[in-house]
Amino acid sequence: MTEHSKSSREPASAKEPIVFVIDDDASMRRALTNLFQSVGLKVEVFGSAPEMLHSKLPDVASCLVLDIRLPGLSGLDFQTELARANIHIPIIFITGHGDIPMTVRAMKGGAVDFLTKPFRDQDMLDAVVMAIERDRKRREVEKIVANLNALFETLTPREREILALVASGLMNKQIAAELGLAEITVKIHRGHIMKKMGARSLADLVRKAETLGIHRAKP
Amino acid sequence: MTEHSKSSREPASAKEPIVFVIDDDASMRRALTNLFQSVGLKVEVFGSAPEMLHSKLPDVASCLVLDIRLPGLSGLDFQTELARANIHIPIIFITGHGDIPMTVRAMKGGAVDFLTKPFRDQDMLDAVVMAIERDRKRREVEKIVANLNALFETLTPREREILALVASGLMNKQIAAELGLAEITVKIHRGHIMKKMGARSLADLVRKAETLGIHRAKP
DNA sequence: AGCCCACAAACCTAAGTATAATTTTACTAC
DNA sequence: GTAGTAAAATTATACTTAGGTTTGTGGGCT
Numbered sequence: 001m002t003e004h005s006k007s008s009r010e011p012a013s014a015k016e017p018i019v020f021v022i023d024d025d026a027s028m029r030r031a032l033t034n035l036f037q038s039v040g041l042k043v044e045v046f047g048s049a050p051e052m053l054h055s056k057l058p059d060v061a062s063c064l065v066l067d068i069r070l071p072g073l074s075g076l077d078f079q080t081e082l083a084r085a086n087i088h089i090p091i092i093f094i095t096g097h098g099d100i101p102m103t104v105r106a107m108k109g110g111a112v113d114f115l116t117k118p119f120r121d122q123d124m125l126d127a128v129v130m131a132i133e134r135d136r137k138r139r140e141v142e143k144i145v146a147n148l149n150a151l152f153e154t155l156t157p158r159e160r161e162i163l164a165l166v167a168s169g170l171m172n173k174q175i176a177a178e179l180g181l182a183e184i185t186v187k188i189h190r191g192h193i194m195k196k197m198g199a200r201s202l203a204d205l206v207r208k209a210e211t212l213g214i215h216r217a218k219p
Numbered sequence: 220m221t222e223h224s225k226s227s228r229e230p231a232s233a234k235e236p237i238v239f240v241i242d243d244d245a246s247m248r249r250a251l252t253n254l255f256q257s258v259g260l261k262v263e264v265f266g267s268a269p270e271m272l273h274s275k276l277p278d279v280a281s282c283l284v285l286d287i288r289l290p291g292l293s294g295l296d297f298q299t300e301l302a303r304a305n306i307h308i309p310i311i312f313i314t315g316h317g318d319i320p321m322t323v324r325a326m327k328g329g330a331v332d333f334l335t336k337p338f339r340d341q342d343m344l345d346a347v348v349m350a351i352e353r354d355r356k357r358r359e360v361e362k363i364v365a366n367l368n369a370l371f372e373t374l375t376p377r378e379r380e381i382l383a384l385v386a387s388g389l390m391n392k393q394i395a396a397e398l399g400l401a402e403i404t405v406k407i408h409r410g411h412i413m414k415k416m417g418a419r420s421l422a423d424l425v426r427k428a429e430t431l432g433i434h435r436a437k438p
Numbered sequence: 439a440g441c442c443c444a445c446a447a448a449c450c451t452a453a454g455t456a457t458a459a460t461t462t463t464a465c466t467a468c
Numbered sequence: 469g470t471a472g473t474a475a476a477a478t479t480a481t482a483c484t485t486a487g488g489t490t491t492g493t494g495g496g497c498t
Contacts, residue, residue: 107322159442171485172486181445185445188445202422210429390452400478403480406455407455407479410455
């Protein structure tokens with residue numbers, strides 16, 4: 001709320017979403033900046049796609065308002081580029097002279113919306129709110145998966161092997177037989193797995209394995 | 220392959236996908252019929268949306284090629300209609316005079332593709348193949364969920380209650396305490412649950428509960 | 439030295455099964 | 469309504485199996 005909460009004193013800025021804008025038309029950049037700032041949204045504008053890639057993207061819910069027609073590679077190609085680089089920022093396209101095939105390609109590529117100039121301010125704001133919410137949710141699950149993966153990384157090879165078998169529902173004695181081990185060895189590994197994965201019950205562990213996409217590879 | 224395999228002698232027709240076509244232009248209906256039949260796809264054509272709704276839809280992977288401009292309600296409205304009626308057939312739109320907002324609405328509504336007339340035959344076929352594959356997958360998971368739900372329906376109220384607690388990872392004694400029961404009672408219910416749900420292990424049961432979206436409601 | 443891995447003995451808790459009995463609930467028949 | 473009945477729910481006893489921890493031992497690898 002207060003001005004100094006946005007200062008560099010603390011990472012408070014890491015919590016407010018950002019709208020990125022890429023458009024080669026300076027007047028459009030200005031108009032969009034005003035529009036978004038008028039509703040309290042943080043904005044960052046660029047005149048071309050490479051400019052945005054060179055600035056490092058903050059770890060905040062965000063979206064991108066992207067003109068289809070750009071100097072250099074087109075907005076659609078940039079969308080493809082981002083996807084290839086595993087950057088999943090939601091995109092809202094704007095265009096003055098778009099056609100239907102462009103629109104289809106953009107939407108198939110996961111775009112949130114595709115607005116034709118001139119567009120109504122409210123349509124743009126609606127699209128941006130939707131896009132940021134989508135990004136927020138995506139980051140949420142991504143964070144959960146990343147945390148889980150970090151735990152999984154701490155497992156030894158043997159433990160990972162046994163985790164897969166446990167999650168598939170085998171009994172300790174079956175796992176022992178499958179791996180040529182004594183049952184007690186499996187039990188001990190299993191205890192370590194529970195601790196390392198932070199699982200408080202078998203149900204918990206099974207769900208975590210599910211989230212990690214862990215399945216037995218042997219059939 | 221042979222003609223008689225399509226006869227009514229056996230429900231073989233239930234396995235081959237169908238392309239539905241709704242277009243008020245008879246020549247377009249004929250052209251599309253020829254196109255799809257030329258690659259061995261079964262086709263059913265209608266001149267208007269209600270005609271399709273009145274014929275009962277077979278339980279087969281299928282898709283719908285739909286003209287945007289229709290007598291009566293538009294293709295887009297029909298898409299909305301279908302969604303509201305919980306009919307999730309993948310749609311490929313075709314249009315002679317479409318615009319971008321129409322395209323966006325269609326794609327947001329889950330359309331597979333949006334082709335402008337005249338379109339290339341190969342583009343249409345690609346879209347149809349994609350759409351049918353999507354429908355096939357959707358039906359696959361829907362079937363699994365339906366089967367699971369049928370099993371869940373056989374559970375008594377108490378068993379459902381206990382299933383939720385088991386799946387959340389509680390021990391029998393904790394469940395007993397929560398419900399004011401003796402531990403032995405929980406064990407017996409639990410045995411019934413395993414049998415009825417066809418679960419061969421706790422891990423199995425947890426995954427099935429997950430698929431059913433079962434979570435504890437009490438906190 | 440510090441892991442990862444394996445295993446054993448001893449012990450304890452949790453889970454599951456079988457049998458049997460009682461009670462509650464719900465619904466049907468008269 | 470009331471009696472009858474079937475399913476659901478509860479519990480007890482007794483027993484078996486599975487899961488899990490602790491402590492300790494030893495080998496292999498870096």
